[in-house]
Each structure stands twice: as structure tokens, then as C-alpha cells.
Amino acid sequence: MNKQIAPARTTAFSRSGTLPATLDAATAGGLLAAMGDVALILSGDGRILDVAVSNGELAHHGLDAWVGERFAETVTIESRDKVAEMLAAAAGGDAPGRWRQVNHPLAGGDVPIRYLVMGLGEDRRIAIGRDMRSAAQMQQRLIQAQQSLERDYIRLRQAETRYRLLFEMASEPVLIVDAGTRRIREANPAAHRLIGAVEGALVGEPVHILVDPAARDDLMAHLGAVEAADDVAPATVTLAGGHGTATLSARPFRQARAPLLLVRIAAAPMSPARRQDDALGEVVDRMPDAFVLTDRNLSILTANAAFIDLAEVPSADRVAGARLNAWLGRPGIDLELIVAQLREHGAVRNVATIVRGSAGGEEAVEVSAVMAPSPAGECFGFTLRSVGRRLRDAPEIPRDLPRSVEQLTGLVGRMSLKEIVRESTDLIERLCIEAALAYTADNRASAAEILGVSRQSLYSKLHRHGLGNLVSNED
Template sequence: MNDRPSLLATHAFSNPAAVAGGLAPDVAAALLASAGDITLVIDADGVIRDIAITNVDLAAHGFADWVGQRWIDIATGESNPKIKQMLADIDCGEPARWRQINHPTASGDVPVRYLVMRLGQGGAIAIGRDMRAAAAVQQRLLQTQQSLERDYIRLRQAEARYRLLFDLGTEPVLIIDAATRRIREINPAATRLIGGKDGAFTDQPVATIVDPADREELIAHLGAASASDDLPALSVRLASGHEVAMSARLFRQGRAALLLVRLLPSAPVRETGGFDAPIGDVIEHMPDAFVLVDGALDILFANAAFVELSGVASVARVVGAPLATWLGRPGIDLELILGQLREHGAVRNVATILRGAAGSPEEIEISGVVAPHGGSQCYGFTIRSVARRLRSVPTAERDMPRSVEQLTELVGRMALKDIVRESTDLIERLCIEAALAYTSDNRASAAEILGISRQSLYSKLHRHGLGNLVSDDN
């Protein structure tokens, strides 16, 4: 084994013996002491025999009192294996390398970075450098890195919120490069207004989105917006044909000058699933009546069919009025319909009546649905007249109800005494029909079964329209 292995660098002195021989002992000691903040002279048993300290702060922490102590005893537990390894390396002739050793003190652990070299007679010399300044720099670097990461996370979160607001906003907005007049960003609302696919306008000249006749005026307006913030909105026609008021405001992002451009349509642009007809026009011209009411069942909107069905002079007479003024039997139908709406969210084809201005009730079917409106609930109803599909209501004694179902339908349309009279007539008619069927249309026998005279039977037959006045006595 080579008795003189390399200690530090590959380019060492070519004749170290000559260098060392030319140094006086005090000069050599001064050089070793000045090589680090602390220098330890250690014997073969690992005991510190001498110490040199150039860092006054280390002396204040009691490092000068280490003479006579084992080096391993003045280090922290996790540093002991490092000390053993460094001492073993010099015995084996391994190249020396710097290792950090922590020393406990009253004010906390002090990190010192040591390089151990072999001396004669099995001793060693350990040159140490105080690492507290470097540790403080590393700590500040770590804190700075963590701060940058937190700032980056906040920036990403802010960017995500901005992107969400930008994409979900209902107002058409474009971001334009003030120097090149090209579109940097465009939100979906603006894409729909201009008429195109997502991403089709990015990095395109902004002049392409307007009618060719308005392009020069647009470029002039954007140039003026780069110099002033108080410009009025510019009215232009888009390539899609929509008339819009365009307003631009300059802002800076980094070193780039950008323009925030808002497009304000002259008329609302509704999303109708590919159809051009506005929903309001469709509802207004529906053949069935439509009415929208608030939570208190006061009318917010009614179409022309409802105005016609209710018989009022104009829609202004309807808006704001309670729906109960026209719809349903008082205190019955509307409360039942409202209960079903609150429980199930919708009702369909409920039979009821609508009381027109003329006073005569009309048979209707009503369907409804619950819809949120401004943080509260509103109800939409479609109303269809079914009078032509139903049997006419009996209005005279000659046209009586034919069944119990028809009698129950009279509730709300007639007074109770009139319904009782109609019920009596119905029962009388049903009994006469049963007696005639039982006697095979023998009126004399039928009168006997019913316990009335034949003349009284003939009168009732005539009143109920069941026969003529010709008797069957012959």
C-alpha cells in the first residue's frame, strides 16, 4: 500500500517533503490554524490534545475547553458515526473528504465541517469550518423557494379563477395585442356572438371579426384606446351581422400592452339550440295560453292566447294580478295544483275551469312546472281549452246529467241547491229507465212497480225525454 496517498486534490505539491521541511514549526502551526475556523489535534485514541480557534464566536460557545476530551464525546449522536468513519479512513489511507459534525451547545447545535488528515505516530489533525453562516443562507434559500412556490400556487389559483370567469361570463370579451392588433384570447360568449368555432379566432387579426366597411374605423378606435381611457363605445357591425357597441381599455401584462375589448350587443342574443326564432316570440304566438307567475301566484307574464282566453282588454290588465282571478274553482283547484307543484315539481293535464270576463266558465286543462327565478321560485303554466272535447254542461231541465261523474263536475259551476235538484232528476230518470227495462217497456207495469199512476209516468217520461204521450193501454 502507498504510504502517502492523495489527501485532497489530484494536483498536489510535487515535493511535499521539501515544502514541509522549509517551514518553521510556528509557521506551519499558523498555517494550519488559519486554514479553518477551528483546528483540532487528535491522538491515536481520538482524544483532543490541542486546539486552535480563529473564530471568536466559537470560543464563546466553549469550544476552547475541549482539550483532553474525546472528539466523539463532544458531538451529537448522529455525528458519531461520521467521526469514526473519518478516523478509520485516515488509518486505511483513504482520501480525505469534508464531513459535517454537529456540536451541542447551550444555545443549540453548532454545525462544523471538518477535514481530517493524518499526522505522525497515529495522530490526526482536523480542520473545521463554521457552517452556521452557510446554514443560514441555505435556510433563507429554502424559505425563499417555499415563498416562491406559495406565490406560484396563488398565481395558478388566480389564473384558474380568471379563466373560469372569462370562459363562463355571459359578456363577450376579447384580449387584443395593442401592437399587432391580433386576438390573444376570446371567451365563448364572444365566439358565439361573432359566429365561429372555439379557437377559430385566436391569433387572428381583430379586423376579421367585423364587417369590411367598419374595419378602418375599428383600427382607428383601437389606436385611440391605446392613448386614452375615456373613449365612447364604437358601434360596429360584426361579420356575423350583429350590431354591437365595442369598448376598449388598455392594460399591461409584463412588458406587453394589451386591449380589453367588450362587445355589447344592441339586442340580446339568446342561445336557442341552433334555431334563430327567439323563445319569447315563440311563446307569444303559441296557440295555447301560457302564463308565468311568482311565488305569490301573481302574474309576471302572459301571452296573447291567455289574454284572449281570459277576455281582458290587454296584457297590461293581466300582469300583476292574481292568477286566482281567472283560474280554477275558488279555494279548490289552484291550491291543489300548487301543492302538487311543490311536492313533485310539475303537474300535467289537470282539468279545471277558467272564468272569463264574460262570466261563463270554460273547461280547460292546465300543466305547470316549477322554475327558479332570481333566488326564488316561479311557476309556468300552459292552459288549453277543452270545451269542444267535453260534453256540454246541462243548462236546462230538458238536458240533465247522465251519471254521477257529470254531477260531480257541476261542483263550482252551480249552486248546491241546483245540484241537488239535478241529482233528484237524475235519480228519478234512472229509476224510470230501470223499470221500463225490467217490464220490457210496458209502461203500465212500470208505473205499478214505481208506485205511481200511469198518467204521472207519462208526464215524467215526457219531461225526461224518454217517450211520447201515446199510451200503451190498447
Template sequence: MDLQRSEAEHIPFSDAETMFSGFSKDDFIELAYCAGDFMLAIDENNIIRDVAMNGKDHQFANRWIGEKWVETVTVESRPKIDRLLDSRQGADTTWRQVNHHSDGDDVPVRYRAIRPEKGPWTIAIGQDLRAMSVLQQRLLKTQQSMERDYLNLRQTETRYRVLFDNISYPVLIVDAVNLQIQQANRALHSLMNAAPGSLDGKGLTALVDDSYRDHLVAHIGAASVSSTSEPIEIQLAGRSDTVKLAMSAFRQSGKQFWLVNIDDGEHRVPSRPSDSYILDAVEKMPDAFVLANHKQDIVVANRAFAELVQAGSVEQLIGVSLNRFIGRPDIDLNLLRKQLKDHQNVRNFSSVANDLNGGEEPVEISAIMIEREQSLFGYSVRAIGRRERDLPRSDQELRSVDQLTELVGRKPLKEIVRESTDLIERMCIEAALIHTSDNRASAAEILGLSRQSLYSKLHRHGIGNLADKG
């Protein structure tokens, strides 16, 4: 990828000679360091003669000394090097990205080549793009994962709509607040002699004969405060016979809705149709689901949860404490319960699932609380180990306090303290080496260590070349 920058974008100082009059050669070199991670000095034969760099992370560039610049890059990058060398008089301000060979991997670098009007040397300023490449790969992995999830969601929504529309008996979904019809299937439109889709958005009471509307409103009020309600007989508008109407409540996105089934005597309608559908869906869903009582003992679990915890069957899990399988005992579930009491639902809570064989699997948990005389808690548990393995991982050691604090909840305090001690020790040794210009004897002295102890710690942390420089 090449970045084009027109000459019109350059807005120089009004008096550049005065501004830079006090700058030495070292100052100008420092300015060049600010523009890139390293610089290549290239002679008139296009051979790299010297390399300057910001830090040790770019020492791979030293291998190119004595080679032609164009021979250090991949085949597809060579035309870009030729263009940089042809335009090094300063007329072209384009930054061009090329790929270098390095230990079997390609190192992406963005270059700008500059040569003065007088003199044979060319200075190529390079910006290391490896960190950006890793971020782009991570972004691509995340985007692909989101696209897969979105596709699954669309497919699920399509299946739901097909199923809803092809149910043989009349059924509709109603907003519990204003009793407005959100969706009605084809059977209801046919029953009411209405055009497809024309009932959506109308009030539920508009479907009922005037003499039965008060009866319907009273039934809805009773159903709102009761966990169960018996079907009632009502007369629909424009019909002389009565039908049975059954209602069951559900919540979605924090709002309450009614699932209304109408038995017109011509179709078999289950008294609580949601029960069989929901139980069948929960049993067959790919994500683990478990229902626990107020003591966190398992009441219901599906096959996916049994597979997640390596149980032989669902039956052997009934009555077992869910603390045995989710997170740290009496910690993660207590946190979930507290959030549920405050917000009624929780999404994407990070934890681990512990199986019966002692293994662990990172999971995300979404949970709801069902209000009863004694509350019930439903947990949807999704394993995310595959997703984490798909994302690129960093093999670098901990380098900051922020990284240490991220370990809280993932590792015991003893391990976090040990890793923080190692981090502080490493940072102090590196600071001492920088302060003494990598003089090991002086570094040991200011750290209050013997040289033998310093070399032992250097070896343990893998810092620098272990040859004696002191």
C-alpha cells in the same frame, strides 16, 4: 452532508520535496489554518488533548479538551466520527459534516482527519459551517416566500381565466399595436360560430364585415387619443345584424391593450364594464391601494389602506395629503413622482407607512402615473414587516462602511453619524489590541487614552475579557 473527493483529484507538485524544503513547522501549521477554522489534536485513545484555532469565534472548541471526540457530537453524528477515526491513515479524503453540542444549540462543523504513518496523534481539521447554515436558512425562507407568492399568482390567474371565460357577453383582449386578438371568451366564439380558441391570434378587423372595417379603424384611432369613447355600431363578418362595440384601454408590462366588449342585443353589457370590475377588485384586494392627485392629496383609497394607516374609515382619508402616511414627508413621494415621470411605472420601491397612531410599518410600493390634464398617481402599498420578521436577523453590531451606507434613508443623519463614530472607535481599539497582543496598557498608550478611559470604552463596546491584562 459529506463531500467525497477521489484520490484522482489530487494533482501534486512535480517536485514536492523541493517546494516544501524551506518550510518550517510553523509554516505547515499556517497551511493547515488555511484549510480550516480550527484543529483538534487527538491521542491514541481518541481523546482531544489540544485545540488550535484561527480566531476567538471558535473558542467553544476549548471545552472539548479532555473529552473523547465522539462524545462532543450529537447521537446521529457519532458514526461519522467513528469513520473518520477508522480512516485516519489518510486513505479516505472525505470531509464529513457533524454537529457539536454548544450552549443548547448544534454547531455544524465539517472535518477531515489526518494521522501520519508514524506517531499516535491525529489532527482533525474543522471548518465552521454556522455562517453557511444561516445562509441556507435565509435561502429556504426566501424560497418558501417566493413559492407562496407564485402559488398566489397562479391561483389569481386561474380565477381570472375562469371569470373571463364565463362572462355571458362577448369580450376579447386586443394588442393595441397590431390589433391582434390575444384572448377571446367562449361567448365570442359562440357568436362567431368558431371553435374554442380558434380566434386567438387573428386580427380584430377580420371579425368585422368589409364595409365596416374603415369605420372600426377610425374609431380605434379616435379612442387612442381620447380618455373616453362611445360604443359604435358595426356588422360582424358572416352576420346580417349590427352589434355595439365598446373599447377601453389598459396597460400591462409596458404594452397597451384594448378590452373590447360586444353587445349583440341578447346580453346586458355595461357601457364601461371595466369600471365596476376594477373598482370592486381594488376595494377588496388585500394590498393597500391609494389614488392621489397632482398635489398628492388622496382621491381614492381602499379598505386595506385605511387599515394600514389605522384610519376609522376610508372617507376620513379623502383629501388628506398622502405625504402624511408614506415615508419621509415630501421626500419619498417626490422620488416616486420623478421616477414615474421618467418611466411611467415603478415597482418594489422600499419605504415605510406611517399610521395615525405614530407607528411605522415597512412597505414596498408599486406605482403608476395616469396622464390627464392634471396627472393622477396610483400606489399599491404592500406591507413587508411579516416577511422581514420571518427572515433570520443578525444581532451583530455594524462592522463595515457598506452597512452604514445601507442606513441612508432608513435613519436620520445624526444617528448614522453616531453609529459611524462608534464603528470607527471600536475598529481602532480592536486594531490597537491586535497590534499590542492584547496588552491593554500599551494599547491605551498608542491610542492616546488613559487606561481608565480605555477600559470604559472596552466595556461600552463589549470587547474582550475586561479583566486587566496590561
């Protein structure tokens, strides 16, 4: 059998028989006045007939002057709708009334009072009010405390942001190490670059991962000494992976009751030879002539900015590891001859060839190269001087190109075989371009398609052979 739940009680007492049969007016008035800080006896139309004040602070505001006024006229404009709703609910008498807060405009400011309006019979109402100023003050203090906490939190976040930005941008390697476990909690990008690690790879690793295995005991002894004394001199350690030596200093501190170590690493002073190498690398990168260093298989090890421009690639990363013959020389001709001369004589000078750009352009260059030993075997260094622009800017010297086999063979003895071959190649290339332009009525897009080259490459060849300007009549 299901147990029934009794309905919620909505009256003050459930056994009315326990109450006195009659109460005199003075006793009833005292009880009603004691129920709140202020009590108002109202007529049926909401006019105040009497006022009882039990709160000493409210008694000084002269609330007796309300007698004869309407209840709604003693409150602020925004509270009058609440008064009307309370009076209407008390007149209905069916549903129990509910407490509503209104504001009274008194001397010194608005006073918030929470009222409950009840019917008394005989066209009478009573409004029992409780002063809410202490609660409002408590609420205001709570809001102020909350705002103060929010301001402190914002300042803390701003300080943390500044610390994080300084930590990330510092050029000096810095680590935050757990003093108990000797594991790295945080490491800035400079610390990762110091040993060539991927950013974020050091977090959670033991701190001795930074140094050579032979230097681990010295590192641990130094960190232990730092925790015991304040005037410990920095330690010089050998970094892992052959990255040289560095000076390491540490300082203990506490955060959230956890002991931590702030570890700073400074690279050892650079030797004069190292400084010269760095200066040499800077000079090579700024050279106006292109420079390329390759291994014995002609795979590019490094290249300067001038070569990047000639090769028409966005960055040096695109050429590192690629074969040099992807850009230098005519396929299967020039570069193989240059390398053969290098292996035989150790150096070549001013060899005329071309550089083919990734975007389809070509540039005439003079190549000088040298072979040198390296730890990984022999390597080749190439310098490329652009001569195409210099020749284009120079005044054109009229000369008759050879037009027949007899004229070509007549050049023997006056020019080297390589120069004769190049003259023949240029002649054939020019004649083919002229024929294609004539066939297509000087439509260069169609001529490039017939010749099987890109439009940019055709424009470069037209420029090199002096076959008109870059303005075309194509539609």
C-alpha cells in the same frame, strides 16, 4: 505517439525537497491551527488532547473544555458515525481523507463544523474544522428565497386561473386584441357565439372579422381613438353575417411590455318584436302538447320538448332535419292525407292518428295543423295532443266491435270512411294479437316474434286494446 495524461495529484506538494528540513513545534502548531477555524489534536483512540480556535465566535463557546473527552462525545448522536469513519480512514493512511460535516451541541444550538482528519505519526491525529454556520445561513436564505418564489408563482397561477375562469364564463363577449397588429389574441366563448363561430376560430384573426365590411373603417377608427384618449364613447357597429348590431367599447392596457386592447361587445337593445318572438318561442317549448315546425318537404325545422318525449329521442338535435313521417302517422296513409288537406284548405283540425316512438312505442294523438308562408317558401306547423293516455284512464265503455263485412258496411252513413277504416284496422290488429297469444299459450315474447313487432310495441297494443295487464307469464 499518444500523449500520456499525468495522474491527478493527491498530495499538497509534489516536491518535498523545497520544504524546510525541520519545523519547530510552535511553527507547526500555528500552521495547523491557521488552516481552519478550529483544530483538534487527537490520540489514536480519538481522545482530544488539545484544542486550537482561530474563529472568534467559536472561542466564546468554551471549546477548551473538550480536552480529555473523546471526539465522538462532543458531537450529536447522528454525527458519531461520521467521526468514527474519519478516524478509521486517518488510521489507515492509504487513502486521503475527505471533509465531513458534523454538528456540535453547544449553548445556543447545534453548530455545524466541517472536519478533515489526518494522521500526524506517533499515534497522533489532527482534525481541522471549518465553521459552516455562515454557509448554512446562506443556504437557509437561499431556501427561503426559493420558497418565496414558489409562493409567488402559486399565487400568480391562482390569479391566472381565476381570470381564465371569469373570462370563459362571462356572458358578455370579450376580446383581447393586439394593439399593433389588430389581431385577436384571445376570445371568450360568448364572443364566438355572438357571430356563430366555432370556439377557438377567432384567435389569430383580424378584429374586423367581427363586423360587416361596411363597418370596418368605423371599427378601426374607434380603436385608434381609444389608444389616443380615455373618454371615447362606445361605438355601434353592424356585426358580420347578419347577426344584428352591437355596442363596442375598448380599453388599452399593457402586458409583458406589449400594448393590448380589451374589447367588450354588448348586443344592441332588443326590439319589442324580438322580445315577443323570444317569449313566443319559450311558450311553445313549454307547451304540454307536442309542436313541430317543418318545411314544405316535411323536414323538421324545430320541435318542442313534448314532441321529443313522444318521439322517444334523447334531444332535439336528433329530430332536426329528419322527415316528420319517421314518427307521425301510419306509413303511407295519415300524413299524406293531412298534407293534402293542408295544401287545399290551409288548416286541419283534430285528425286522429298515431306517433311511433324510436323505441318501438306508439301513442294515439289528435293532430291539428296549419300552413303558413315563410322566407324559404311554405311551412307547416303541427300540434299533437296525446289522447291514448286519456282514453286509457277513462272508464271502459263496453261496445261490440264489428265482426263481419255486413256489420262493417252497416256503419256506412253513421261514421266517416276514415273512421270505418280505422275501426277495421283496430279490429284486424286485435284479432291477430288474440290469435298469436292463443297460439303461443299467452307467451308474449313469442307472440311478438310471430307478429313481427317488438315486445314494447306489443305491450303498447295490448294496453290500447285492453287485452290484459303488462304482467306476462313468460319464462
